Structure formats: C-alpha cells, structure tokens
Amino acid sequence: MKLEFAISGGDFSRAGIASSEVKKMLKKINVEPKIIKRVVVALYEAEVNVCAHAYKGNIFVEIDGTKIKIDIIDKGPGIENIDEAMKEGYSTASDAVREMGFGAGMGLSNMKKNADEMSLESKVDEGTKVTIINYLK
Amino acid sequence: MNVSDIVKELDLTVFTGEDYLSREIYGGYVSDLLSDVMGFSSEGDVWITLQTHKNVMAIASLKEHAAVILVKGFKPDQDTINHAAEEGIPILGTHKKTFEISGELYSLLKK
Numbered sequence: 059m060k061l062e063f064a065i066s067g068g069d070f071s072r073a074g075i076a077s078s079e080v081k082k083m084l085k086k087i088n089v090e091p092k093i094i095k096r097v098v099v100a101l102y103e104a105e106v107n108v109c110a111h112a113y114k115g116n117i118f119v120e121i122d123g124t125k126i127k128i129d130i131i132d133k134g135p136g137i138e139n140i141d142e143a144m145k146e147g148y149s150t151a152s153d154a155v156r157e158m159g160f161g162a163g164m165g166l167s168n169m170k171k172n173a174d175e176m177s178l179e180s181k182v183d184e185g186t187k188v189t190i191i192n193y194l195k
Numbered sequence: 196m197n198v199s200d201i202v203k204e205l206d207l208t209v210f211t212g213e214d215y216l217s218r219e220i221y222g223g224y225v226s227d228l229l230s231d232v233m234g235f236s237s238e239g240d241v242w243i244t245l246q247t248h249k250n251v252m253a254i255a256s257l258k259e260h261a262a263v264i265l266v267k268g269f270k271p272d273q274d275t276i277n278h279a280a281e282e283g284i285p286i287l288g289t290h291k292k293t294f295e296i297s298g299e300l301y302s303l304l305k306k
Contacts, residue, residue, distance in 0.1 A: 074253030159246045164230035
C-alpha cells in the first residue's frame with residue numbers, strides 16, 4: 059500500500075491530515091493500537107516540522123505486511139547542526155509558531171522515541187529528508 | 196466517569212460536541228505545548244489548555260482524547276469548532292484558571 063501527501067510550509071491548518079489518514083489505514087488492516095499510536099506521534103511531528111520550517115514537502119508512505127516506512131522530504135533551509143536539533147528543548151521556530159504552542163524543541167525527540175528506526179539527512183539551503191520505520195508485528 | 200458528568204460537576208460550557216458527552220474519561224493532561232501533549236498524553240484524557248486554534252483538535256483526535264477544556268474564558272476558533280464536530284470530540288470551557296480547573300478535575304477523577 060502506498061500513500062502520498064503534500065505539505066506547504068507555514069500552512070498549519072493542514073497539519074495532521076497525513077497522520078489521520080495513516081491512522082485510519084493502519085486501523086483498517088488491524089494493526090495493534092499501541093503501534094498505531096507510535097506511528098501517529100512520529101508522523102504528526104514530521105508534518106509539523108515541515109509546516110514550521112520548510113517551504114514545501116512531500117510525505118511518502120509505504121505499508122507492507124511487516125512494516126510501515128515513511129519518508130518526509132522537504133525543500134527548505136535544512137538543518138545546520140543535526141546533533142543540536144535532536145536535543146530536547148532546542149528549537150529554531152519563530153515566535154509566531156511558538157505562540158501556537160509548537161516549537162518547544164520536542165518534535166525530533168518525540169519522533170525518535172516513537173519510531174523503531176529513524177534517519178535524518180539534511181543539506182543547508184536545500185532541504186531535509188527524514189525516514190521513519192515502524193514494525194507492525 | 197464520562198464527559199457529561201464533568202460538565203455538570205465543574206459547570207463547564209459546551210462549545211461543541213453535545214452529542215458526544217457520553218465519551219468515557221480515563222485521566223487528564225495539562226499543557227499548552229503541543230508536542231508535549233502529542234508525546235505524553237493518553238487516550239481518554241481530558242486535555243486542559245489555553246490554545247484555541249484548529250491544531251488542538253488535530254491532536255485531540257489523533258490522541259483520542261475524551262474532551263478538551265479551554266481555560267480563562269477562551270473560546271475556540273470557528274475552524275476549531277468545525278473540526279471538533281467532524282471528529283466528535285467535545286470542546287468545553289471554563290472561566291477558571293488552569294490551576295483551579297485542573298485541581299477540581301483531579302479531585303473529581305480520584306473519587
């Protein structure tokens with residue numbers, strides 16, 4: 059099964075749509091609720107990161123019998139220091155984004171905690187690619 | 196305990212979700228940081244917050260919260276109400292501050 063979603067930077071009104079669709083899909087194929095919850099947290103944070111930091115992005119979801127693999131690829135400023143960005147509490151979000159309650163610096167660590175595997179590649183001034191994998195059994 | 200019990204006991208306003216007040220409550224979570232709520236709240240929680248925008252409902256729905264309580268007389272944005280109606284999650288309100296309403300809800304749930 060494959061799903062694809064587009065995200066525009068700055069448009070928070072659509073954040074959560076991909077997570078919600080993936081959640082429905084995983085429910086439909088009877089994945090354990092505990093696993094669905096983890097996938098949803100990781101994917102939602104990824105969506106919000108694209109909204110908050112990038113110009114635009116795409117989400118590619120692949121589900122097979124054993125795992126769900128999600129690539130989140132954006133065009134944007136990229137991440138200068140990935141180690142720093144992974145630290146809980148570190149954030150480069152704007153004041154407007156923080157006022158909404160985002161930008162607490164917990165996004166990437168929430169993703170890491172909830173993904174079984176996570177990888178992050180980024181090029182400054184080009185963009186970022188995050189891959190998260192969760193095993194369904 | 197379900198949502199209609201706390202509406203009655205804590206004298207809460209129901210902004211939307213009249214038809215879903217039978218949702219069962221298992222606990223509560225208090226935070227205005229959305230990633231904190233995303234990462235650490237649980238299914239069946241009542242989420243107490245001062246955030247009123249639409250993303251609140253995206254999170255409440257993904258986390259399957261029982262209801263959301265807005266504090267200090269804050270009202271939900273119109274698109275938040277619309278989203279809540281689609282998701283079937285009640286948005287409630289109080290004029291009390293977060294500390295007070297959290298304490299009252301905690302005592303009620305502990306009974």
